Amino acid sequence: MRASASGSSGPSDPSGPSGSSGPSGSSGFSGSPGAPGSSGASGASGASGSPGRRPEGGQGVEGRALREEGGGRPDGAEASPPPPAAKPPRVTWQKLTFRPAVLIALLLATWLWFEQADLDALTRNALSNGQVSKALWQHIELTVISTFFVLIIAIPLGILLTRRMFRRATPVAMALANMGQATPAIGLLALLVIWLGIGRRAALIGIIAYAVLPVLANTIAGLRANDPTLLEAARGIGMSPLGVLGRVELPLAVPLILAGVRTALVLNVGTATLATFGGGGGLGVLITTGITSQRMPVLVVGSVLTVALALLVDWLASLAELLLRPRGLEAGP
Numbered sequence: 001m002r003a004s005a006s007g008s009s010g011p012s013d014p015s016g017p018s019g020s021s022g023p024s025g026s027s028g029f030s031g032s033p034g035a036p037g038s039s040g041a042s043g044a045s046g047a048s049g050s051p052g053r054r055p056e057g058g059q060g061v062e063g064r065a066l067r068e069e070g071g072g073r074p075d076g077a078e079a080s081p082p083p084p085a086a087k088p089p090r091v092t093w094q095k096l097t098f099r100p101a102v103l104i105a106l107l108l109a110t111w112l113w114f115e116q117a118d119l120d121a122l123t124r125n126a127l128s129n130g131q132v133s134k135a136l137w138q139h140i141e142l143t144v145i146s147t148f149f150v151l152i153i154a155i156p157l158g159i160l161l162t163r164r165m166f167r168r169a170t171p172v173a174m175a176l177a178n179m180g181q182a183t184p185a186i187g188l189l190a191l192l193v194i195w196l197g198i199g200r201r202a203a204l205i206g207i208i209a210y211a212v213l214p215v216l217a218n219t220i221a222g223l224r225a226n227d228p229t230l231l232e233a234a235r236g237i238g239m240s241p242l243g244v245l246g247r248v249e250l251p252l253a254v255p256l257i258l259a260g261v262r263t264a265l266v267l268n269v270g271t272a273t274l275a276t277f278g279g280g281g282g283l284g285v286l287i288t289t290g291i292t293s294q295r296m297p298v299l300v301v302g303s304v305l306t307v308a309l310a311l312l313v314d315w316l317a318s319l320a321e322l323l324l325r326p327r328g329l330e331a332g333p
Contacts, residue, residue, distance in 0.1 A: 090322045099315040103308050110304045114297060123295045126286070136305055138281035142200075142272040143265070143313065146207040150264050154212050155257065158219025159245070170220065177216050180209035185271050193278045203280030207271045211264040218260030222253025251326045258324060262317035269310040283309070 119127075161170045180188070188209060192202040226249055234244045250257075276284035283306045290299025 090325075091319060095319070095322075099311060103311055103315075106304065106308055110300065114301065117297050119297060120295075122293055123297050126289050126293070126295065126298045127301065132286070132301060132305070135281065135283050135285050135302070136309070139269075139272050139283045139306070139309065142203065142207065142275055142280060142282055143268045143309075146204055146211065146268045146272070147261075147265055149204070149208050150211045150215055150268070151261065153208070154215035154260075154264075155219050158216050159223065159250075161220055162223040174217070174220075177213040181211075181213045185210055185274050186277065189274055189278050198279035200275070200280045203272075203275035203278045206278070207268055207275070210271050211267045214263040214267070215257070215260040218256045218263075219253065222256030223249055225256070226252050255321070255325055258317075258321040262314065262321060265313050265317050266310055269306070269313055273306055 157173060160166045161173055185206065189203065189206040192206050196202040196205070230248060230252075231244060234248045239247070272280075272282050273284035273287060275282045276288055283302050286298055286302025287306070290296065290302060
């Protein structure tokens with residue numbers, strides 16, 4: 001039994017003791033019995049296959065680390081963020097030049113027609129001695145003063161009517177403002193002249209009453225259109241009611257308020273021509289003189305200057321509407 005067990009190594013093997021040793025004979029995994037202690041290392045390599053092969057189910061730890069260090073790119077170069085796109089200018093050159101060019105062309109054409117027109121003594125008398133510049137300046141004064149009072153009346157009143165304490169008075173105030181604009185301007189002016197007498201004061205009150213509605217309605221609409229979550233967030237960070245009004249509500253309502261102011265300005269320029277019937281002066285003096293005396297040059301001068309002033313005021317108001325709009329409300333490119 002012992003001889004058969006050791007005979008497996010062969011009697012003719014010259015390596016004798018090393019070939020018949022049990023431990024080296026049992027280490028057949030490496031196939032090299034002559035190297036002592038090499039069976040463990042070769043056994044480990046046998047379990048894993050060849051040294052260059054990845055274990056089954058492995059995920060490539062070294063490659064993943066390289067990808068993480070290199071930002072997902074083989075050369076390690078990180079993607080730079082795109083440069084911010086330049087915002088378009090608020091006021092374009094078309095906006096700055098088109099309306100003034102039209103006004104200049106209109107005034108130039110009127111002047112050329114006026115130079116070749118046949119003027120009689122009554123026409124020269126109506127247009128001489130600074131009558132045109134005086135009427136134009138009176139018209140500008142009426143427009144500026146009436147617009148100033150419209151702003152200091154309509155905007156604070158609109159703010160008050162959106163507060164919780166005064167919301168019930170909103171229908172009454174809007175009804176009065178609607179009555180002021182629904183009444184014919186010449187009829188309202190006549191009533192004011194009967195009550196206050198002839199003069200600039202009656203004309204100014206009539207113009208103001210006629211132009212309050214657009215500013216008041218737009219102020220109320222702009223403040224009511226604010227997102228309640230934004231107002232609640234402003235109160236949540238500790239803002240006072242005045243702080244919320246001045247830093248959140250009014251800036252968000254600025255576009256609508258400016259649109260109402262622009263409408264009121266144009267209305268005031270047109271309504272101021274009727275101030276002549278109440279003794280307020282203005283370009284309406286030239287228009288009524290041209291109509292009553294049937295002098296076309298006088299009528300044309302008064303009418304063209306009124307139209308040009310209205311277009312100029314509307315152009316300036318449109319520029320102010322663009323420049324005063326908060327930048328945070330502009331749409332991104």
